[in-house]
Amino acid sequence: MFRTAILFAFLTSLSINSYAQQTRHGFYSRSAQIIWDRLAGNPAPVVVTSPDHQSKILARWLDHGGQDNDEHVVLDVEGALGKLQLDIGPGVASEILWAQDSKAFFVTTSNGGGMGDYHLFVVNTFKEKLQSRDLTELIYQEFGHPFRCGWEESPNVAGIGWTSGTHRVWVAAEVIPHSNCDSFGTFKAYEVDPDSMKIMRKLNQLQAKRELYPLLGKELRLAPDECVRKPSSCYVSTNHPEIHSN
Secondary structure, eight states: OOOHHHHHHHHHTHHHHHHHHHHOOOSSBTTOEEOHHHHTTOOSOEEEEOTTSSEEEEEEEEEOOTTTTOEEEEEEEEETTOOEEEEOTTOEEEEEEEOTTSSOEEEEEEEEETTEEEEEEEEEEETTEEEEEEOHHHHHHHHOOOSOBSSOOOOEEEEEEEOTTSSOEEEEEEOOSSTTBTTTTOEEEEEEETTTTEEEEEEOHHHHHHHHGGGBOHHHHTSOTHHHHOGGGGOOGGGOHHHHHO
16 A cells, blocks of 8 residues: 555655656666666565676565554565565665676665655675675764754765775765755765775765766766855855844
8 A cells, every 4th residue: 555654755756756767867876776666656576686687686565564554665685695684764765776796786765755864775795694784874974064054964875886896885975955054965975895884985076076977876966066166155044144144
C-alpha cells in the first residue's frame, strides 16, 4: 500500500524523479542508478545488477508495522559478492553505484524529502566480511558548520563516484539547498577510504568541478560557483541583521 508518509516523501522528490526519467543519470553521481522512481508505489523489488552480472541488489519495501505505518527500503545483496541485508530507512531519492570490479557499491539516500538530509552507505568486504559502512558522520565531522545558518544543520552527504582502480569513494558534502544557511547548495568533495575510514583528499567546489566533472550529477554540476568566489553574494538576509542595520 502506498502509505501517506511515503506519498508525501515521493511528492517532495518529484523534481528528482522527473530529472531521472529524462536522463537516467543519478542526481549526485552521474553514473548512479536512481531506484526511487521505480520503487515508490511499486510492490515488486527493483533489481540493480553488478557490471559483471554475477551479483545483484534487490531493493524492496519493508513494513515495520506500528501506528505510523513505518515503511523502510531494504537492500538485499546476493550473488558472487555475498549475502547482506541493509535497511536504508525511508529510502527517498536513493541512487546506487557499483564499483567497476563489481566487488563494492555505494548508496546515497534521504531520510526526509528530495532536499535531504542525505546519507551515504558503502558496501564492501571489510575484515573478510561483507558489510556496510556509513560514511555520513565522518563527513559531518570534517565539513563542520562553515556557514551562518538560521538553525544548525548538517550537510547532505552523497556519493559521487569511485576512484579509478580502487575502492576509494569521492563524497560530496552539500549545504542543504534551502534558504537556511548562507551559500546553500554549494559543496565540497572528499576522497574517502572506507576501509580505514580516513579522508585522503579534499577539494573545494571549483576544484571538484575541474577534476571530477564527468562524475558529477546535475545537482553538483549546477551548484552556484559565485557563492564560492564571492560568499557575501549568497548570504541569507535573515542570517545577517547587521546588513539591514547599516
